[in-house]
Amino acid sequence: LRNVVVLGVGMTPFGKHPDKSLKDLGREAIYRAVQDANIELSQIEAAYVGNAAAGIITGQECIRGQVILSGTGLTGIPVINTENACASGSTAFHLAWMAVASGLYDIVLALGAEKMTHPDKNRTFAALQSATDIEQLSSFPGYEEHKEGQSIFMDLYASEAREHMRKYGTSLETLAKIAVKNSKNGSLNPYAQYQQAQSLESVLQSRIISDPLRLKMCSPISDGAAAAIVCSEKIARQFTTKPVHVAASVVLSGRPRNDQEMDSVQRAAGKAYEIADLGPEDLQVIEVHDAAVPGELLAYEQLGLCPSGEGGRLIESGETEIGGKIPVNPSGGLISRGHPIGATGLAQIAEITWQLRGQAGARQIQNQPKVGLTENAGGFLNGDNGTINIHILTH
């Protein structure tokens, strides 16, 4: 496999964009990434496009990437459409990485784009439900109450939160501190859907979505797109003396039946550490999948930042804040940056790229980090994640 680098990244502001279509959003992210990479659009040899919801939300399936690209003039190249629920963006990035690592192409595009908002909210929720085995849906806890107008995913996260509270004595306040931290980070991020720092009280007093989760502990419904220009190390030398390298690209779906010990995040992270020849102690900046706060809490433990059960202590210590020892979600995470599901994985890649380059503005981590990790989760199946994608970037 050849060495692969991220030559450029770009994203739209995340948020509710009633005036912008999936095409508009996707194209804006592409133009920004192309500009950041300092290449011409015509140098892109292939495109890998992640989107999860357009089929159910607008009826656009099948050739989603081609439809987005057709307005840019980038036609006549290979376009691969991919989806892996909330991890569609990092799946597109993985395919782009594989295409370059294989030697098949030198410069490719990875795009994640999603328009979740729709005047009929039931379409949005139907799209979210489709990230499970829909035949199993009716057996989910809380499905009966929530089947209209709410995603079952918050019930799943709530059940993880309750289990952590029961097993390890984690308090509601501790959980809420993750949302407080991420809202503070989001307030420094011009791309974030929510740019207002929240107090602990404000988080705790927001309405209950699925006990113990409050509204401000959960990611919102969002529109947005993010893109990366991925290329070979050799080509990158024409553009930059110090590119961002892809040290590991791992996609794993769920867990093997006979493995009761490790969940899918642990397994995927373990593989990524092995490939990159690094461990959790080497990480200097991390973006995790905090679709709701338990996602981040558990990721602390699953990624090996702290022992099992000590996620609560880690957030309380302040070490995962921007000024701490191992900043997590400096972008604001899914909770504050927003979560246009197919775009999130590439927004994480963009954030880590900016942090490693020292270009993250007001939210830049001091002593410019050299090693970053992204964790992007998608879907739910048989009690585990539908997919977990881990990327390690180095600079």
Next chain:
Amino acid sequence: LRNVVVLGVGMTPFGKHPDKSLKDLGREAIYRAVQDANIELSQIEAAYVGNAAAGIITGQECIRGQVILSGTGLTGIPVINTENACASGSTAFHLAWMAVASGLYDIVLALGAEKMTHPDKNRTFAALQSATDIEQLSSFPGYEEHKEGQSIFMDLYASEAREHMRKYGTSLETLAKIAVKNSKNGSLNPYAQYQQAQSLESVLQSRIISDPLRLKMCSPISDGAAAAIVCSEKIARQFTTKPVHVAASVVLSGRPRNDQEMDSVQRAAGKAYEIADLGPEDLQVIEVHDAAVPGELLAYEQLGLCPSGEGGRLIESGETEIGGKIPVNPSGGLISRGHPIGATGLAQIAEITWQLRGQAGARQIQNQPKVGLTENAGGFLNGDNGTINIHILTH
């Protein structure tokens, strides 16, 4: 890039399977391919899964591959879901090829599965429409009359047929002979949806779908799945002394704006010939995308089997029959084998694999062929194909 081989293939019979779900169909194809490859299911390291319609037909999006695989015990591996309209199956095969060619994995699965039938036929047609830019749908010829209960694709094929008739004097009878040939081939194929040879009269007398196309000149609505086990040449040596090689794997979406001369099939085939270092004169068996008869007629010319405008003469000559010089669609093609859209590309790979191995039963081409090609088209955008995937297999 490493050399890549097809170690095993399998498919379900294509047809209307009201009693079988997408999961049932997908799993059956996987089990058959695994058995054909003579491997254990657990040896599969990654899966690339093509499906185009489940989101709109059943509401199952996002993790379609994982949902199909979960019942097989094949969990905890990377699963990549991909779609490219009617070329989703060959897109999955291309990704599987890339994964092995890159050296990332040694043994992977490519699966294409589709359940098109639904008690509400409008869902089926909505799924087919989604293979266009749905915002442009209303500007399509015939859209107003056909928007309920019929695919606009047959209008597009009809318009191609009329143009060929006008420009080259091709007759309706000549067009119908492609359907006659393919129905004869389908009558020899136990996997085919239609296994009855049709007379010229019967084809011409079937009802008009979109003038000049008659029902029996068009592919039907189908359910089915097809799979391939793809592996490195080195690993294949443990299983077989004479594997089927992937000599070229090309995916191209539409045509560049500035290219008025070559359509996407010509461009993709040209690339494939270059990569395989072969020309149309070397081909001994071909499966093309005859979603309707003009698809096959034009493919004769676009693939270089005959000069432009002489497709009609080629079918009249009998040379594309099973006993002819260059048999096309010995399986019966999409018209007779059926067209479960995401599965078709892998059914083509399966057919060519069987033909190259001399295992095609009653439809086996004499003097066992050594070089075969598949052409799988998907979607429609800006006057050209959404994607064209060409594979060349050698033995």
